[in-house]
Amino acid sequence: MAMTSINRFIDFNDELIDAGERLRLERLARALTGMTDIGLAERQHIEFHPASNELAMSVFWRHREPEVTEQGRLSDLYLLAAGFWSKFDLPVWQKYRSVTEHHPLREFLRSAVLLFEELRITDAVISERPGTEAAFSLRRRMYGEFHTGQQPVNLRRGFRADALFNHLYAVLHSFSDTYGSSGEELAELVDPVLFSVYDARSTADAVRLAERLAPLLHGRLDEDLRHSYYAVGDGLTGPGPDFHYHRGTEDREEGEEGQKESVGELFSTWHAANRSEKGMHLNYELEHGRIGEGDGDGAREGREGAEATSTGRGQSSADERTGIAHEAGSEASAPDAGAWMKADGFGPANESVVYRELLAEPDSSREAHERILSWRDETVPHVRAIVKEMQKRIERKREERREGLPKGRLSKNPISVLTDERPRPFFRKQSPSKRLDAVFGLLVDGSGSMADKLDETKKAVLLFHDILRSLDTAHGIAVYQEDSAAATKKRQPNTFQWLHRFRDAGRDDGERILSMEAGDDNRDGFAVRWMSSQLLRRPEAHRFLLVFSDGEPSAFGYGQNGIVDTAEAVREAEKKGITVIHLFLSSGPATARQQELFRMMFGSRSVSADSIDRFSDETQRILRKLLVLASGNM
Structure with a gap:
């Protein structure tokens, strides 16, 4: 019995993805977002990853009927790429995250905002794209069954915040549950607030509804959520440690960029910031520049592929046979080593790759x-x-003749001149x-x-x-x-x-x-x-x-x-x-x-x-x- 369990665990973790399906969904994500190089991944919940330029679908749809998996993953993409991408107000969300940082029920309140936003954004996407309704209907049904099924389990375990969150989902999506009948007085307190969710027209409205819930729950819930239900709002803060400034320009750059209004703008900015570091002029300035501001004369934006306008002498030597320079003490200092090159244009999964080409030394033993x-x-x-x-x-191909041509060399037996109404008595040999x-x-x-x-x-x-x-x-x-x-x-x-x-x-x-x-x-x-x-x-x-x-x-x-x-x-x-x-x-x-x-x-x-x-x-x-x-x- 133990061996069977181990094998099932190994099989689950060694599970294969369908590369063809993933590529198809990735193309859909690119079409919806308008970004030609955005990637796709799978994680516990749907979420955005600006640093890796990825959208993440949920593993919730694995191990189900093929039609359910298909429609479920499509609903993930519709919600992410056609919904939150442009309809989610980032400044409002980031401010609310900051305000609730030390609130004892911060995870519940933040998840409530995202639940309200999912409902509003889903309706907006369906209104714009009626063809998405089938996928969203299935999504609501499957998640409704999940929450109504988890509610009694959470109540038995004493996870009151989780059971209340299950109740929020059930009420908002018209599912019957047992929360109110279980003696929880919180149902009577929060339900009037929930009826206002359908009138929400913005992220700010969703935040105000959560703010109305907060005092109702104060002193009545003694602990926060035990489980995670949303991750779509995580990581939406802007370029992080992967994008770095030389310390001489760091203070000047701080605050120069305004807050991004949407997820799409954040992705575009993050992607542009990382891409701009590849420019030769910007790279030299950021990595080797002096502290302080330049005089600005002749300044121009760095760009990938730009030629250097100044040179510096370093400790390097060139291979006598190939003429390729090898930096002293670097990985390229081996015989016949080529210079390290950035893997530009080799796909999003290889953006951090550098490569070199070497000529193998012959084994003359x-x-x-x-x-x-x-x-x-x-x-x-x-x-x-x-x-x-x-x-x-090859020889046979050279000797093959193309017969029945209107011009060329005359055939040995041009009988067609006498028998055909439109004779074609010529031929040509294949090109040698x-x-x-x-x-x-x-x-x-x-x-x-x-x-x-x-x-x-x-x-x-x-x-x-x-x-x-x-x-x-x-x-x-x-x-x-x-x-x-x-x-x-x-x-x-x-x-x-x-x-x-x-x-x-x-x-x-x-x-x-x-x-x-x-x-x-x-x-x-x-x-x-x-x-x-x-x-x-x-x-x-x-x-x-x-x-x-x-x-x-x-x-x-x-x-x-x-x-x-x-x-x-x-x-x-x-x-x-x-x-x-x-x-x-x-x-x-x-x-x-x-x-x-x-x-x-x-x-x-x-x-x-x-x-x-x-x-x-x-x-x-x-x-x-x-x-x-x-x-x-x-």
Whole structure:
């Protein structure tokens, strides 16, 4: 019995989200708010998170009938993005929070204001958007059942404030309850106030109603709410510690901005404040400026991508081969290290990511050389077979003739001139082609979990490299990983290590492939976006992106939202004409849960090897299919 309970607990916490559904709801939230990069999360109650630019739906709708879950989550979004977003008076709310900070019933009174506001705002949204009525009707019914069900439980436990709050919800939404009949005299005191809720036209009206309740409850309720019912008003204060000023300008900036009237304005301001820190001029002034005000001559607003108008000399040196500067004592000081770059335009889930691109050092050891020779001896028949097959396809394509044309070269047997009313006796050969008009990008998961399968992964990557090199087909191979030890909320460093670059053409990089090592975490969606950007710069007509990974995304703050981010990155790549294929690397067959996860992220183009020994076989099979696809569309 105990083991069953443990398994149920593990299953609940390991629950998968539906990435496709989350993306659909996220697009709805963006349409309703007008913000193209706002994100979506799930928490105990609906709430706003300006710091992370997110709206949060409630987990209240999980584990219900699909229609209930769908309509319930829609009601969350309607209430947040079409309701509180523009119809909630922030200055009034923030003042009331401040006034009630030390009130013994502050949670009850604040929750009462939000309850009154939910009723008013719901009616306003339905009036503006009649199509939302079905979702809100279901919402009222489900929460009404919840409150009327919890009321007797709270009464038995002596949680009088919670039972009274259940009563407020039941009365306002026309549900019958047992509160008044239980001997609670508070029902007779508060009900006359509740009848005025329907006349409320603003947040200020809702606050005044709560202020009328306060003296009625004074001395009659001896404790505040035991449970949380609303979180929608939390965190609506403005840019916090993530947005910082140099101490020389802090005093001047204080009070310069007026209070924001709505949630939407707060989000826009917070987002603009964080974004403005990326500008070169502002960044230098904030981080390195002197205390005091500037003279203002030639001043202009900082903006992302702006060029520096002045330079400073620091302690740095450049790599002799690449010319890339490495800061002294920094993470970029390793050989062949690239500069750290901000991940701009790589999705909301990756806004705090910085990344660098390195060229892997080849493993020139005798052991590596012998291993390469051994692996190539095993795979050379397969490489030759695929190369020969593709060369035949290319040659056949070159020899194919387009018959029945109105102009061109005359056919050998132009009988149609005599038999057809409108003869078309000409033909043309296909345009000659000596190579595939295709480019391949291979991403290899460099997380720590790859350590036990590195050899087979290297063998598969080497096979991929040898086939494409023999066909003179452009390809790039990179290992990606995030440094978990250095990752913080404000900065998550990621590294892409090139094993073979696109510009290296037919170069044999087997020794670089053999140097591959396992690192820490994997941010798959970010990696897909990065490689997609590399492929989109290429002139080839057909672009393919393969991802070799042994599990789900796992990085700092990149759990379930990492699944959604990866799914969105894959869909974005597909829309831009890039075919994305995923190969799951495991020592055994993929479980049902893993298969569902990969389907969510990569759609139907996800393949799993049954065992470690089949990595190379699956790589060969996938690559052959993609090559045939590219040759058929020449």
